[in-house]
Amino acid sequence: MSPSVAGLVIIGLMLSCGVYLVLERSLTRMLLGVLLISNAVNLLILVVAGPSGNPPVRGRTVLGRDITADPLAQAMVLTAIVITMGIAAFVLALAYRSYQLTTEEEIERDPEDVRVAQQSGDENTDVRTPRPPQDPDAPADLDELPESETEK
Template sequence: MIIDFAGLAAVGVLVACGVYLLLDRAITRMLMGLMLLGNGVNLLILLTAGDPGAPPILGRGSLVHDRAADPLPQALILTAIVIMMGMSAFILALAYRQHRYRVGDRIQDDRADRELARRRADDPTAAPDHDKSADPATGRPTDAGDRFGPESFEAPVREGDPDEP
């Protein structure tokens, strides 16, 4: 099987442009990058499928081709197209929500990201511990997660309770 260089060059350009756009912080560019990346992978699957043949239907021959075409690459590409449409619709919904509430499509860092970036690597609180939780006011780790258990579900919540967040 011989794959043409022009097709491989097109796959390389589509994938490279798709990855470049996918790494941007703007949602619209992420969407374009995802679509370019998906089209590049679909073209790669089509190129590696082999030579075209007769239709992949049993009992149906062709005068030009002596063997049937492989239906697997066609099924993979069709499935990938459907998945890309679903992901595109989801990302468009996210972009609409972002535009509706923030009037821009750039994703900003939040306060918790900046707090995590300021922690030192040798800080013992930076180690993963599922029992620790961050104080919502200061962002520092507390032992509030250690009091989680069955008794917290059984006792009724009272107003003014010091354990209440």
């Protein structure tokens, strides 16, 4: 049995809407985006798992079906639901704390991120000290063997 095209289109729409919401600067929209992505992936796992069948218990049959259901997909979805619940609780706590501190739900641009984004890509603006050029044929410090006292 092949998955229905309508179901796959709905999953694709849910994923694209979730990605769009995650890229917003509002914490509530980010949370809704994560939940949409999680639900879309859960539906995708169930669609890909195949058709429903008999319970995965030896000797049990339901409605005369010939195949046995795959319990791995159901276990993966159940685990994903629990993980999503934990992430949702964490993001809700972040949103609440952010609202307490700033009384705004929008995330502002960090000045340090803006400064890094404005830097040009050339090496002259690098704040680190430049390394001297190394000979590619010379062994690295870690590759050299320690000298024994008999060789000295």
